[in-house]
Amino acid sequence: MHDNNTVKKQLETIEDPSAQAPLSKTKGVKHVSIDEDGRVNIIIALKKVDDATKNAVKRAIAKIVKLDLGFAGVKVDFEPLEKPKKKPSHAKIIGVASGKGGVGKSSVAANLALSLKRLGKKVALIDADIYGASIPTIFDIDIQPPKANEDEKIIPFSYEGVQLISAEFFMDANKPLMWRGPMLGKLLNHFFEDVDWDEALDFMIIDLPPGTGDVAMDIQKLVPKSEMLIVTTPHPSASHVALKAGLAAKQLDHKIIGVIENMSYLKHGEATLNIFGKDGGKIVAGRLDTDLIAQIPIGQPESGHHSLYGINEPIGVHFLGLANKLIKRYQ
Ligand SMILES: Nc1ncnc2c1ncn2[C@@H]1O[C@H](COP(=O)(O)OP(=O)(O)O)[C@@H](O)[C@H]1O
Ligand SMILES: [Mg+2]
Numbered sequence: 001m002h003d004n005n006t007v008k009k010q011l012e013t014i015e016d017p018s019a020q021a022p023l024s025k026t027k028g029v030k031h032v033s034i035d036e037d038g039r040v041n042i043i044i045a046l047k048k049v050d051d052a053t054k055n056a057v058k059r060a061i062a063k064i065v066k067l068d069l070g071f072a073g074v075k076v077d078f079e080p081l082e083k084p085k086k087k088p089s090h091a092k093i094i095g096v097a098s099g100k101g102g103v104g105k106s107s108v109a110a111n112l113a114l115s116l117k118r119l120g121k122k123v124a125l126i127d128a129d130i131y132g133a134s135i136p137t138i139f140d141i142d143i144q145p146p147k148a149n150e151d152e153k154i155i156p157f158s159y160e161g162v163q164l165i166s167a168e169f170f171m172d173a174n175k176p177l178m179w180r181g182p183m184l185g186k187l188l189n190h191f192f193e194d195v196d197w198d199e200a201l202d203f204m205i206i207d208l209p210p211g212t213g214d215v216a217m218d219i220q221k222l223v224p225k226s227e228m229l230i231v232t233t234p235h236p237s238a239s240h241v242a243l244k245a246g247l248a249a250k251q252l253d254h255k256i257i258g259v260i261e262n263m264s265y266l267k268h269g270e271a272t273l274n275i276f277g278k279d280g281g282k283i284v285a286g287r288l289d290t291d292l293i294a295q296i297p298i299g300q301p302e303s304g305h306h307s308l309y310g311i312n313e314p315i316g317v318h319f320l321g322l323a324n325k326l327i328k329r330y331q
Contacts (some may be wrong), residue, residue, distance in 0.1 A: 002069050004032045004054065007040060010069065014060040018048035019081070026081055029259050038072035040065050045081040054078055083254065088201035091124070092330055093226035094257065095219055099245035101210045103238045104262035105231045106134040107307055108296065109207040111316075112229075115323035117162045119309060121202040124156065126191050127166035129209045130180040138307045145169050153196035165195055184209065185218045203326070211312045216248040227255040230288065233263045239280030246288045257329065258293030259285040266298040267314075294322040 011032065012024035019026045023044065031043035042061060046053050058076055065074040096112075098105040106107045106129065113125040127135035136143055146154050146169055156163040165186055171180065197204075206226070208215055209216075219226055228249045232242035246256055261281025265271040275298060285292040295318075302313045309316035 002071075004034060006041075007034070007065065007069065007071075008032045010064045011042065011044075011061065014052070014057060014064070016046050016053070016081075017056050018046055018050070018053045028081060030079065034071070035153040035220070040071050042074065042076045043079060044076060045079050047081050049078050049080050049306045071168075088124070088197045088199055088204065091197075091201040091204045092326075093206065093223050094326070095206045095208050095226050095228045095249075095254075096231060097208045097215065097221075097228055097245045097249065098231040098238070099210060099241035099243075101132055103231055103233045103242070105210075105244045106207050107130075108229075108231050108260055108262055109197055109205050110135060110138045111309055111319040112305060112323055112326075113162050113203070114160060114207045114308060115316075115319040116203050116205075116326065117160060118320065119323050120329060121323075121327065122198050122200055123161075124163040124165075124197055124201050124204045126204060126206045127164070127168065127189075128184065128188055128191070128206050129183055130167045130187065131173060131209050133166050133168035135207060136163060136168050139164055141166075149213060151195055151196070152194075156192055156195055156197065163197060164203070165191055173176055181211070181214060184215065185222060188218065188222045211245075216245070216252050216254065219249075220254065224253075227257050229257050229293075230259045230284060230290075231262055232259060232284050233276045234261055234265075234274065234278050234280035235276040236280065238276075239284045242280075243284045243287055246284060246290075250288060256288055256290045257326070259288065260289045260294045260296065261292060261298045263298045264295040293325055294318060296322075 011029045014023050016023055016026050016028050023029050028045045030045050033041045044057060061076055062074060065071045096105055096109040113123045117123045127133050133317050141157050149155050156165045170187060229245045230242050232239045250256060259281050263276050266275050281292045281295060296315060301309045303310040304310050309319060311320060
């Protein structure tokens with residue numbers, strides 16, 4: 001009599017018509033056992049468990065098990081093939097928070113992601129700002145729903161090799177803002193589970209919505225291992241709220257990587273102008289017991305792009321320095 005393994009090998013030559021691939025490739029032969037009275041019990045996973053697919057596979061099984069191998073009977077159960085879980089499990093997840101909008105949180109997240117990529121890392125950027133998603137604008141992506149691949153995973157957008165996904169593609173534009181808050185958790189979950197991320201991602205940068213305690217709580221629940229960057233301007237009105245966001249994150253045991261002071265100063269010839277005041281970043285870092293890890297000056301990209309800075313211009317170099325610090329941190 002043939003043993004389980006021989007039967008399994010033979011079954012694996014059968015084609016799953018719904019996957020257009022043999023069961024050996026889909027790993028669809030889930031179980032084979034042989035009763036004492038010579039009946040074979042089989043569990044087969046199919047990409048689509050519909051009648052046409054089941055019948056085709058059943059016929060192929062009966063031929064192999066009964067005719068070719070000479071067993072007395074066969075019982076087949078079907079189940080759906082589990083979607084391959086592709087998860088970038090080694091990626092460092094970094095949330096970028098500011099508490100308040102308009103301080104350059106998205107610009108920092110975008111330029112940081114791009115700089116990490118320019119330094120050779122595999123990077124994803126998640127735009128989770130449900131109130132004012134701006135990553136599509138920054139990267140000049142048309143607002144159109146992303147496509148899905150054959151595993152029904154969402155194909156992220158790509159910009160210079162940075163994988164991108166935005167809340168903007170999934171939000172009903174007519175939905176009142178106050179209904180959006182409770183969706184953050186679900187949306188993040190969707191982003192983590194259903195997007196076809198590169199498995200070998202080194203970094204996932206999340207542009208978080210403004211907000212303090214509630215946002216920190218959603219993040220804590222979904223990505224307890226994420227760490228935070230806090231963005232502020234030197235101005236007290238921004239640093240005050242950034243501090244709150246930082247304290248909320250800290251209370252929930254999120255590691256704070258450091259504070260980034262954006263729009264720190266303006267270089268004008270030899271002079272350094274403190275347009276938005278001074279020391280906001282230093283004060284927030286001090287209160288959060290962390291470091292002020294970057295001070296990004298005010299300036300328009302020279303490259304002509306509206307938000308992304310090139311590697312040969314001073315602000316681009318600031319961002320490369322910041323990216324380098326992060327890479328070193330995790331080495
Ligand atoms: N360092 C900077 N110098 C000049 N403009 C900046 C700088 N950082 C951000 N901006 C501009 O400020 C505006 C708000 O930035 P954004 O990143 O959208 O803020 P947030 O995400 O915090 O709401 C944008 O128009 C952006 O281009
Ligand atoms: Mg933003």
